[in-house]
Amino acid sequence: MTVYFIGAGPGAPDLITVRGQRLIERCPVCLYAGSLVPAEIVAAAPAGAKIMDTAPMHLDAIIAEIEAAHARGEDVARVHSGDPSIYGAVAEQMRRLDTLDIPYEVVPGVPAFAGAAARLATELTLPGISQTIILTRTSGKASAVPESERLEALGASKATLAIHLSIRNLAYVEEALTPHYGADCPVVVVYRATWPDEEIILTTLAQMRGRVREEKITRTALIFVGRVFGASHFRDSRLYDAGFAHVLRNAGKKKLREVKA
Numbered sequence: 001m002t003v004y005f006i007g008a009g010p011g012a013p014d015l016i017t018v019r020g021q022r023l024i025e026r027c028p029v030c031l032y033a034g035s036l037v038p039a040e041i042v043a044a045a046p047a048g049a050k051i052m053d054t055a056p057m058h059l060d061a062i063i064a065e066i067e068a069a070h071a072r073g074e075d076v077a078r079v080h081s082g083d084p085s086i087y088g089a090v091a092e093q094m095r096r097l098d099t100l101d102i103p104y105e106v107v108p109g110v111p112a113f114a115g116a117a118a119r120l121a122t123e124l125t126l127p128g129i130s131q132t133i134i135l136t137r138t139s140g141k142a143s144a145v146p147e148s149e150r151l152e153a154l155g156a157s158k159a160t161l162a163i164h165l166s167i168r169n170l171a172y173v174e175e176a177l178t179p180h181y182g183a184d185c186p187v188v189v190v191y192r193a194t195w196p197d198e199e200i201i202l203t204t205l206a207q208m209r210g211r212v213r214e215e216k217i218t219r220t221a222l223i224f225v226g227r228v229f230g231a232s233h234f235r236d237s238r239l240y241d242a243g244f245a246h247v248l249r250n251a252g253k254k255k256l257r258e259v260k261a
Helices: 018-026 061-074 091-100 110-121 149-157 165-179 208-215 251-260
Strands: 003-007 029-032 051-053 076-080 102-108 133-137 158-162 186-191 198-203 221-225
Touching: 003 186, 018 102, 051 091, 061 076, 061 091, 061 133, 091 198, 110 158, 110 221, 133 149, 133 221, 149 158, 149 165, 149 208, 165 208, 186 208, 198 208, 221 251
Parallel strands: 003 076, 003 102, 029 051, 029 076, 133 158
Antiparallel strands: 158 221, 186 198, 186 221
16 A cells, blocks of 8 residues: 655646556545645546545544555555645655555656746746746745745845745735845736636736735735746857757767867
């Protein structure tokens, strides 16, 4: 018996991995985060499977269901949104399973920031503008952010920021980042990326709060901040430059030149 922590992807049912889908199709028990995982994904569970929405359940109740499945020798598909490694609250479940000696595996999924970037058709790293992406969040009811990871500190990098779980903290986001990025810095707010009711707001740090208020977005949104958004004046990468030699291209010509020399 094995518990499979499966990343369901950002929202669109066809963005789950083939491995994750096949596991759901064969596991007799499926526990899923119903507020964020599309019903179409868990509908693929086998006939007669026990399917439970864990949104209203606490940790003890979830672990009890897994223990019961373990006693019956039944595999469990534990389905989370996005990728389990990012704000998935899976570590505490794994710690419990370690204590109970219940085996588990992790199946990665498309994270929300990647799904959102795809919908924007935007590369988050551009030569000469930003070569770093920081995935972060602000402090909330569930947990606080370490002092060293507050936006005031991270913003000094001027990297591309993907800020999760923070749509209710926009005043703080603006205050903390404006000194580093400037009031005119592009901001993209993506509500429910890849879902049918997805909404995308293109704005700036200075106008962000007003735009979000107008659209009445209060949850399930990702905030991108950075100069890569809307940028058109950036240099080409050397990766595909005709004069750039590497092991898979032009290497033979380079060696020939060296021999002749």
